[in-house]
Amino acid sequence: MAIAWGTENNLDDTLFYNRKEDLKFLTNILDSSQYGSTPTILLTGIRGVGKTALMNKLKNDFKNEYLVIYMDLSLSDKYQKGEFTREAFMELLYKELINACNEFGLKTIDKKIEKYVKTHDIKLIKEIISYENMPVPIPGLKDNYSKLASFVMDLPQKIYEEYQDKLKGVFIFIDEFQIIKGLDEYNNFLWFLRSIVQSQKNVAYMFTGSMSIKDSLIEDIAGKNGAFGGRMLSVDISPFSYETTKLFERKSRFPRV
Numbered sequence: 001m002a003i004a005w006g007t008e009n010n011l012d013d014t015l016f017y018n019r020k021e022d023l024k025f026l027t028n029i030l031d032s033s034q035y036g037s038t039p040t041i042l043l044t045g046i047r048g049v050g051k052t053a054l055m056n057k058l059k060n061d062f063k064n065e066y067l068v069i070y071m072d073l074s075l076s077d078k079y080q081k082g083e084f085t086r087e088a089f090m091e092l093l094y095k096e097l098i099n100a101c102n103e104f105g106l107k108t109i110d111k112k113i114e115k116y117v118k119t120h121d122i123k124l125i126k127e128i129i130s131y132e133n134m135p136v137p138i139p140g141l142k143d144n145y146s147k148l149a150s151f152v153m154d155l156p157q158k159i160y161e162e163y164q165d166k167l168k169g170v171f172i173f174i175d176e177f178q179i180i181k182g183l184d185e186y187n188n189f190l191w192f193l194r195s196i197v198q199s200q201k202n203v204a205y206m207f208t209g210s211m212s213i214k215d216s217l218i219e220d221i222a223g224k225n226g227a228f229g230g231r232m233l234s235v236d237i238s239p240f241s242y243e244t245t246k247l248f249e250r251k252s253r254f255p256r257v
């Protein structure tokens with residue numbers, strides 16, 4: 001039985017309960033990224049078991065040392081309009097990356113990106129958007145998806161290289177990943193992702209979403225012949241036991257002050 005206490009996923013530390021083993025395990029693996037061996041992780045587990053909450057907890061734990069980018073594919077405007085595309089994926093990743101840089105306080109990121117855009121032989125600044133007074137160019141590559149894709153996907157590693165003194169590494173957490181099944185020939189997209197992921201020494205990836213254990217997507221991602229086969233660590237999140245649930249109920253009824 002999965003437990004759902006509410007609808008809030010970004011629980012603060014006083015509300016986030018247990019998961020000590022999962023946390024310890026994932027924390028150790030993610031933190032090994034600082035030595036240049038970045039993991040690729042797939043979090044599985046039944047609906048409502050707490051995958052998103054766990055990702056958010058890890059994000060909060062690491063956000064002062066690593067640049068942590070959290071992207072929820074279901075939040076893409078295009079997905080909500082029923083037209084999720086590869087471009088939509090890249091646009092969302094870019095937006096969340098800028099958000100993360102902003103949150104981390106990478107103040108000169110706008111200049112760095114401008115420079116990076118120029119060295120990419122692309123005149124792609126379509127418009128300038130402003131995140132909290134920080135003007136950030138948006139790639140205007142509507143007509144050239146592959147340039148957009150390599151520009152956006154290479155950025156995290158480039159950012160690490162520019163800010164090595166401040167960052168131990170970069171994490172990219174992708175939630176509601178099952179949405180990529182809506183892309184045409186999504187398997188090609190998985191293989192493309194894999195080639196990028198593999199080439200980045202300082203960027204760790206963690207995927208999760210609603211997929212049942214029998215879902216063909218899991219096989220396509222992490223299975224023997226899947227895009228990430230053998231290179232990906234699958235971590236299954238189990239529902240809380242009856243005892244743990246009872247303890248949690250007691251704790252929330254009589255919260256410690």
Ligand SMILES: Nc1ncnc2c1ncn2[C@@H]1O[C@H](COP(=O)(O)OP(=O)(O)OP(=O)(O)O)[C@@H](O)[C@H]1O
Binds near residue numbers: 006011018019049
């Ligand atoms: N460790 C926890 N402590 C307290 N509450 C939790 C914990 N984990 C999850 N919850 C709560 O349980 C509910 C479901 O969790 P969550 O949305 O993270 O599940 P999920 O596995 O991501 O589900 P889905 O498969 O639908 O995406 C949320 O309301 C969340 O706040």
Ligand SMILES: [Mg+2]
Binds near residue numbers: 051052053175176209
């Ligand atoms: Mg979730």
